[in-house]
Amino acid sequence: MSTKIQCHLCTKHCLLDNGQRGDCRARMNIDGKLYSLVYGNPCAVHVDPIEKKPLFHVKPATSAFSIATAGCNGHCKFCQNWQISQRPPEETHNFDLPPEAVVAAAIRNKCQSIAYTYSDPVIFYEYMFDTAGLAHQRGILNLMITAGLIEKEPLLDLCPLIDAANVDLKSIKANFYRDICSLDLSVVQNTIVTMQQQGVWVELTNLIIPTLNDTQEEIRELCRWVKDHVGCDMPLHFSRFWPMHQLRNLPPTPIDTLTKSYEIARSEGLHFVYVGNVPGHEGNNTYCPNDGKLLVKRVGYMIQENHIINGKCEFCQSEIPGIW
């Protein structure tokens, strides 16, 4: 009897012989059954400010207990976490932290949320799923930080457990996704739309990389996709690229490029546009889309002023979308 199997967690649908590992390095065919190799064994465990995810419209100024395992179903040439995402679990230093221990540690460290992050939590799906269920039982929010390459069925099963997500929208060009990331733009776009439809609070991140995805036309097209498909209230974070991994030959993103992208997004009608990795930039702050008043003033991840009271603008009482 054949022991060949096919994984259906993400759209790569890896076909695996006995002993063969999936593209993500974290799943393996063992005698005709597919196993996660990383369940309960994260290689990264930290307490981060929630703003670092980045999530600016979810429980500001709170801490997120953040975990990740080795492996990833993307292979972005600019990955800042490549030392864990592009390695199999036997090459990382892993900790014994089953789901119940994750929740207990989050509570002990006074975290209001658990973030599944750093690599892509799609590849440690079962670990995330079980932990998220326990977290909800204890009133802890679940945050998913993902590139979004996941099949529809597992996504729909997961959404009731995920309160908020940051999804990378790395480019609006399919060839960028294919050639630079080994991912699929159309699948990512479907994930963004589906998560929103399922009631998950979603914020997007676009890392602007000089010469690869930084033209004004591309930024404008990306903003128009966001506006047309998920609406003007979905926050969009532009992030600054630093030379990393396989793209050390490129320069950091000029601040002027980030500022111009910020202005394009605002001119296209997006209400909540942010600039990351540039402390002190106007794009660190949240402004009321109704009266333009400064609502949240941030320096990096630190909040200096917060004028959102019970989810509304303190000044004009307009509802500000998010989880407050």
Place this chain on the structure above:
Amino acid sequence: MNGLINRRDFIKTIGAFLTLLVTFQFRKMFEFFGTGKKEKPGLKEAKYYSRADDLLG
């Protein structure tokens, strides 16, 4: 230092405080990371897959 505070005692007190602080941080780290030992990968059967005899074509 003259007067009410003895220099040697002052240094001892500061040293004890710093030792406590460092020890507490190490304890927190170990608590955080468990034993810190390299563990075998955690095996759990995956949720979404099909066997060869279920595959079409």
